[in-house]
Amino acid sequence: MRLDQQIDLMKEDIVSAIQACIQIKSVKDVEHAAPGAPFGPGIQEALEWTLALGEKFGFTVKNVAGYAGHIEMGSGDLLGILGHLDVVPEGDGWSVPPYSATIQDGKILGRGALDDKGPSLTALFAMKAIKDANIPLNMKVRLILGTDEESGWADMDYYLQKEEVPQIGFAPDAEFPVIHAEKGILHLELSKSYAASFPHLVRVQGGERANVVPDVCEVTLKGIADQVIAKQLKEFSFPNGVSCELKNQNNEQIIMLTFKGVGAHGSLPQKGKNAIIYALQFLRTLPLSAEEQGALDFILKYPGTGFYGEGFGIALSDEPSGRLSLNLGILELSSDKMNFVLDIRYPVTYKRDDVFLPIEKIAQSEQYGIKVLNHQEAHHVPKDSTLVQSLLKAYTDVTGLEPFAFAIGGGTYAKALPQGVAFGPVFPGEPEVIHCADEYITIDNLLLTTKVYAQAILNLAADPENR
Structure with missing residues (x-):
């Protein structure tokens, strides 16, 4: 047979x-x-x-x-x-x-x-x-x-x-x-503590693993009228596959928002729709404090720009393996601190420091701590x-x-x-x-x-x- x-x-x-x-x-x-x-x-x-x-x-x-x-x-x-x-x-x-x-x-x-x-x-x-x-x-x-x-x-x-x-x-x-x-695979954690508590951002949490494009991001807000948030949601343009649900916790004057995106493998961030990124983009339309806006802007400017490391200036590529990719896999923000985890896949003709050093320089300039969680050579x-x-x-x-x-x-x-x-x-x-x-x-x-x-x-x- x-x-x-x-x-x-x-x-x-x-x-x-x-x-x-x-x-x-x-x-x-x-x-x-x-x-x-x-x-x-x-x-x-x-x-x-x-x-x-x-x-x-x-x-x-x-x-x-x-x-x-x-x-x-x-x-x-x-x-x-x-x-x-x-x-x-x-x-x-x-x-x-x-x-x-x-x-x-x-x-x-x-x-x-x-x-x-x-x-x-x-x-x-x-x-x-x-x-x-x-x-x-x-x-x-x-x-x-x-x-x-x-x-x-x-x-x-x-x-x-x-x-x-x-x-x-x-x-x-x-x-x-x-x-x-x-x-090569590089997982980095960036973190920062703030001197004073945020007045509106109680909690933002999205993602469970660095190597997965987050499909859910949960946000807890206070001190902003639910009518204001509802109006902004109505006017905000989400792409197909991305949505947001609002829940008003009346007794505590707390607003809960659940953003849903589309998951994908972290090596292919362009195949998903990162719920964290869309959550932060929406939050920037709300009347937040300058400190809160600055925290969100850092994420949106650096890991939140493009899929290929453009925000950090590390959009590397080579002939054998193509373009670098960068996924914002985890974000945990509370009223006085923030940390997030990046999944970076860099081309085979490059080394870890070609990627790490430019990010470290930006992190240090903005007073973020940076830690290597995992690294695999190409x-x-x-x-x-x-x-x-x-x-x-x-x-x-x-x-x-x-x-x-x-x-x-x-x-x-x-x-x-x-x-x-x-x-x-x-x-x-x-x-x-x-x-x-x-x-x-x-x-x-x-x-x-x-x-x-x-x-x-x-x-x-x-x-x-x-x-």
């Missing part, structure tokens, strides 16, 4: 497994961390469930103190496949419960369906198909399951200190055909390498689609390997729904991706006659 036919027969098992994994809410929860569950019980459950599935298939499995785990087959040098089981918070705007794994119109909807539970499990089923077909391999194939990819990679830091590091491999956590270059594997060419051949042989390698702003576990690239699962021309409401993966693409990964493993780890 041909390998792709064998995978077709697994269809129901693949779909059921991915549904079951999505139904585990594996959002980071450090408040409930424990031995064996450094990122909380939900992530622990997802890791243990997936390792148990790998063991059921007859593979060797290992749980590395709850930080990560792996499922492997074969022997020899390591070929790594690096996926992750943690997910970003679900956010708002879902048409179905975000952890229901609802099947609708040939799609599995749910947080993690595309990023990255679905693709990680397709890689596992690709391994199973090869094992069931008794195809001999020349390498040990190891599916590494991370648990903190969305929040700083503490999982990989721990895992790679404890376990052998594959020299080559791929991350099923981005786009097809092959991503051979990934921009990563690049030549297009003509054996790894890239083997994966491109697998992609084209299975799909019939044009092979090409390109660069992205997103950061994947491919950066953890000396020679690592990102490989699927999003096909060219498909909508970008990672980190969005109603995240989904189509069942047809699940099967096709499983076939591509199986062929990729054979191209890299099997003798030519067995490919």
Whole structure:
């Protein structure tokens, strides 16, 4: 039986497994961390469930103190496949419960369906198909399951200190055909305290993660008549997809505003509509104090100008990887202090200080503190390498689609390997729904991706006659 036919027969098992994994809410929860569950019980459950599935298939499995785990087959040098089981918070705007794994119109909807539970499990089923077909391999194939990819990679830091590091491999956590270059990632926090409390701005809060375009921003105001705010809302022009709801707390003379935008991955801020930015733009139309206006103007002038670092004067670009991107991911403003977090993806031919130093200079001039929360260097594997060419051949042989390698702003576990690239699962021309409401993966693409990964493993780890 041909390998792709064998995978077709697994269809129901693949779909059921991915549904079951999505139904585990594996959002980071450090408040409930424990031995064996450094990122909380939900992530622990997802890791243990997936390792148990790998063991059921007859593979060797290992749980590395709850930080990560792996499922492997074969022997020899390591070929790594690096996926992750943690997910970003679900956010708002879902048409179905975000952890229901609802099947609708040939799609599995749910947080993690595309990023990255679905693709990680397709890689596992690709391994199973090869094992069931008794195809001999020349390498040990190891599916590494991370648990903190969305929040700083503490999982990989721990895992790679404890376990052998594959020299080559791929991350099923981005786009097809092959991503051979990934921009550097820099997360910065800027903060400032004010000498006197603001008279009107009680609280402005938006965003949960640096690497997500915020789809909600909540504002609490005082000392401004609700009629004034309602009039400004009526006159203010929001773009399609952006809205604001006003609630008057009469007993306390407090006004609550909830701004809703459109979420997107932080590496693609132009794909979303940042609720924080639109909230601040609206607030600037209100009769605020000079100090309040100045605080908002700083945000709107610097991170709030453009998507590519224009406000800070860091609109860098290069030929291999394109333009720098900048996302205002989190804002927390109270009556006497403000801090915000930026997600910056910079081109592969630049270094951290090309980005950091201009921002630091502006921050210091405006008396803001600045702190580096996370940094990943840019990563690049030549297009003509054996790894890239083997994966491109697998992609084209299975799909019939044009092979090409390109660069992205997103950061994947491919950066953890000396020679690592990102490989699927999003096909060219498909909508970008990672980190969005109603995240989904189509069942047809699940099967096709499983076939591509199986062929990729054979191209890299099997003798030519067995490919």
